[in-house]
Amino acid sequence: MTSPDSDGLLAEQLLRLTRRVHRIQKRHLEQRGLGVTPAQSRLLRTLAHYGSPPRMADLAARLEVVPRAVTTLVDALETAGKVRRVPDPANRRVIRIELTDDGRATLRELHAARRSAAEEILAPLTDGQRALLGGLLDTLVDGPAAERCGDAPA
Structure with a gap:
C-alpha cells in the first residue's frame, strides 16, 4: 500500500513530466517553423478527428x-490559411470549420513534431520499460477515475 507522501511524490513527478513534455513539444514546433501555437495545434488535431466539419x-x-x-x-488559423469557415448545407445560419489543404499539411508536420518530441522524452527507456509505461498509462487514462471525471473513451 502506498503512503500519502508517495502519492504526492508521484503526482509531482507526473506534473513535472507534463511540463517537460509541453516544453519539448513547443521547441520541436518552433524548430519546424510552422507558426502555430500549442493551442492552435490542439485545435487542428481536434478538428481532424471529426468526420464532418x-x-x-x-x-x-x-x-x-x-x-x-x-x-x-x-480567426488566427483562418488568416494563416489552415482552416476555413463554411456554411452548413442544412442550415445556412450555422457555420462549420474545416481544414484546408495547408491545414492538413501542417497537421502532418505537427504529428512529426510530436513523434520527435516523444522519441526525445522516451530515449532513456528500454523497449520493456516503454511497454510497461504504456500499460501503466493506459490504466490511469482508462481507469475508474477517468470514468468519474468523464475522461474515459466512449
Whole structure:
C-alpha cells in the first residue's frame, strides 16, 4: 500500500513530466517553423478527428474552453490559411470549420513534431520499460477515475 507522501511524490513527478513534455513539444514546433501555437495545434488535431466539419460550439465543448477562445483560434488559423469557415448545407445560419489543404499539411508536420518530441522524452527507456509505461498509462487514462471525471473513451 502506498503512503500519502508517495502519492504526492508521484503526482509531482507526473506534473513535472507534463511540463517537460509541453516544453519539448513547443521547441520541436518552433524548430519546424510552422507558426502555430500549442493551442492552435490542439485545435487542428481536434478538428481532424471529426468526420464532418464541426460547429465552433462543438470545438469549444471538445476542447473544454469557452466559445470565444475557439473564435480567436479559428480567426488566427483562418488568416494563416489552415482552416476555413463554411456554411452548413442544412442550415445556412450555422457555420462549420474545416481544414484546408495547408491545414492538413501542417497537421502532418505537427504529428512529426510530436513523434520527435516523444522519441526525445522516451530515449532513456528500454523497449520493456516503454511497454510497461504504456500499460501503466493506459490504466490511469482508462481507469475508474477517468470514468468519474468523464475522461474515459466512449
